Amino acid sequence: MVKAVHVKITINGKPYEADIEPRLLLVHFIRDIAGLTGTHIGCDTTNCGACTVILNGKAVKSCTIFAVQANGKEVLTIEGLAKDGKLHPIQEGFWVKHGLQCGYCTPGMIMAAYQLLMRNPNPTEEEIRWGISGNLCRCTGYQNIVEAIKYAAEKMRGGA
Ligand code: FES
Numbered sequence: 001m002v003k004a005v006h007v008k009i010t011i012n013g014k015p016y017e018a019d020i021e022p023r024l025l026l027v028h029f030i031r032d033i034a035g036l037t038g039t040h041i042g043c044d045t046t047n048c049g050a051c052t053v054i055l056n057g058k059a060v061k062s063c064t065i066f067a068v069q070a071n072g073k074e075v076l077t078i079e080g081l082a083k084d085g086k087l088h089p090i091q092e093g094f095w096v097k098h099g100l101q102c103g104y105c106t107p108g109m110i111m112a113a114y115q116l117l118m119r120n121p122n123p124t125e126e127e128i129r130w131g132i133s134g135n136l137c138r139c140t141g142y143q144n145i146v147e148a149i150k151y152a153a154e155k156m157r158g159g160a
């Protein structure tokens, strides 16, 4: 048995501490130790983006990061977006513009959009499509996802 490592990771503002195997992936820490199952696992091989979270301000695929690499850092997951029972504008955009069907890709897609809009509050359609190009959706054909992100961008800039 490999020696356990003690880690402390803050997720959505709340600290979680555990003794873990060094090989434990961040996505498993989030889902199995923190119990936050909104972050999905679609492939486990860095392809689909369903596991996307924000780690110290940067979108990462949490199936591609060891939990020990997030030790002492801050993670934002889909559960951390809504505030005071009010959806985040990106979540609202997906709701209003029907940006999902089965919803499996949605948490990762929203976190990728979150990073995109933090970096670029007024993206073109091409920039939106590039911004979510690491995230796969098997259902929607992407058009309504793009519309959802446009809606969110406008709302976050003070319009909509
Ligand atoms: S589960 Fe991480 S990229 Fe697919």
Ligand code: FES
Binding pocket: 099, 100, 101, 102, 103, 104, 105, 106, 136, 137, 138, 139, 140
């Ligand atoms: S809504 Fe089903 S995979 Fe995107």
